[in-house]
Amino acid sequence: MSSLVPRLESLAVNVANQLSPGEEPSRAGATTPGLKRLSRPLEAINIPHKKITSICCIGAGYVGGPTCAVIAQKNPHVKVTIVDLNAGRIAAWNSDNLPIYEPGLDEVVKTARGRNLFFSTDVDAGILEADLIFVSVNTPTKIKGIGAGFAADLGYVESATRKIAQVAKSNKIVVEKSTVPCRTAQSMRHILEANAPPNIQFDILSNPEFLAEGTAISDLFYPDRVLIGSLDTESGRSAAASLADIYAGWVPRDQIITMNLWSSELSKLAANAILAQRISSINALSAICEATGADIDEVSYACGLDSRIGPKFLKASVGFGGSCFQKDILNLVYLSESLHLPEVATYWKQVVEMNEYQKRRFTNRVISCLFNTLTGKKIAVFGFAFKKDTGDTRESPAITLVNYFREEKAYISIYDPKVEESQVWMDLTEPGVVDETEAVKRQVSIAANPYEAASGADAIVICTEWNDFRDTVLDYEKIYEGMKKPAFIFDGRLILDAKKVEKIGFKVETIGRPRSTFTQSKDFE
């Protein structure tokens, strides 16, 4: 594995080449005050750089779409073209029914689309015209070959890079927006330099994206930081300054941080690993709470009041999901193993293993509370998205839970306010397995609303924390009337006032809290 990922020692060579304070910049152009380097955090640097007038974003997904729509909205004099090979997705971006659901996204797109924001399948034209190109394509976990199950599949990044090399006729700033392993920029450079005409200069930047789904627009409007990694060469710094100008359209300069490329690439994986680690830590503690009588919400609250810990990302759950956390940690595990750091790899791997354990543990609790069998029982699954305020189901814990329930021969009725029915069938079937959808449909149905999902059910399992499922919004008395008795609710997201719902008659089981007195009785042992 060691040959696949360059050794850390070689990073030092690239880090060593720092700009000296009085160094004369060589390219004429605008100047950018306030660019920060970590090594000299308070130093303002004036760097001549090109003013960007045309941007192309390759990849119109959850990141490329919202990010470049906001860039266009905030920089009305810059033409932004978002391109994708997926014609259906581009058509949706050009319609009133955008391909992704994000609060606030419609308004941003409506302001800029047709003015300076364009969505197109013409990748070549987008590349030709742009001064700066974001590569915002998917980087899923490899499913085959060396590193399968851990390493990132960089095939999409490579093909986008090759396309840039093939089409470009003028100098380009190429920006890694996708989350990539450390030193991917170097591979991109090799591909560009080997395939493009020698008179074209490419500057490669790392500009990882930190938006979270469901809050993408507010995360983009008010980012904690914008990170720009560049080579510490004159042209690298100049390219970073050009990109910084774009963000300075709305982000305060002191929140635009520049650093070396490899630190920037690694910071993205590191941030996700640390966030996921907090969730796995609190979920591990939730198991102790259930066994002791402690309450995980109270433990989180007490810990979060410590200003060194802080309150965010300490909400116990049925497990974290989403397209990023697991993928990026596995990527970090692979990187660590490749660098001959097995202890480091094991440490991060445990974060993912704890997440799997949490989903299995919650399922076991459902089975045990439902008298040790789910055979023929109806389970209403509230929420299929991996978190609230998104229709995205990638790595959603609900998928794992539904599959476990199916193995136990339960009937499952799913309701989610934003997930498309076709997406549910895709998530519950293996690609290419003939007739599998029919088999799934014999056990799983999609409900039009939560009342329909719970009608005749033995239990409700809350998998996503949609506000729609709160006891202040839903009529749980009406739901209770329609269910089999005893009627159970398994709150995997700590969103219900358990006492209030218990008064209706429900048997409530909450993650991170001990079992209810009902299921603690001897009959359940």
Ligand SMILES: NC(=O)c1ccc[n+]([C@@H]2O[C@H](COP(=O)([O-])OP(=O)(O)OC[C@H]3O[C@@H](n4cnc5c(N)ncnc54)[C@H](O)[C@@H]3O)[C@@H](O)[C@H]2O)c1
């Ligand atoms: N989803 C998030 O919240 C999030 C946040 C931060 C970072 N990221 C990272 O951003 C990257 C993109 O994630 P996403 O969720 O937007 O993925 P996505 O799958 O939603 O979108 C990627 C898009 O790229 C297109 N594409 C792939 N190869 C292409 C090519 N050669 N030419 C043109 N289009 C091409 C695909 O058709 C797809 O529409 C990933 O590396 C991810 O880890 C994601």
Ligand SMILES: O=c1ccn([C@@H]2O[C@H](COP(=O)(O)OP(=O)(O)O[C@H]3O[C@H](CO)[C@@H](O)[C@H](O)[C@H]3O)[C@@H](O)[C@H]2O)c(=O)[nH]1
């Ligand atoms: O206290 C918490 C916080 C989150 N979650 C779960 O963790 C998962 C991920 O949530 P979140 O991080 O809010 O959403 P993502 O869209 O996956 O965003 C993460 O992944 C993105 C992709 O890399 C990064 O850009 C973001 O900074 C990072 O937060 C979801 O299933 C959440 O329900 C919990 O269980 N408990």
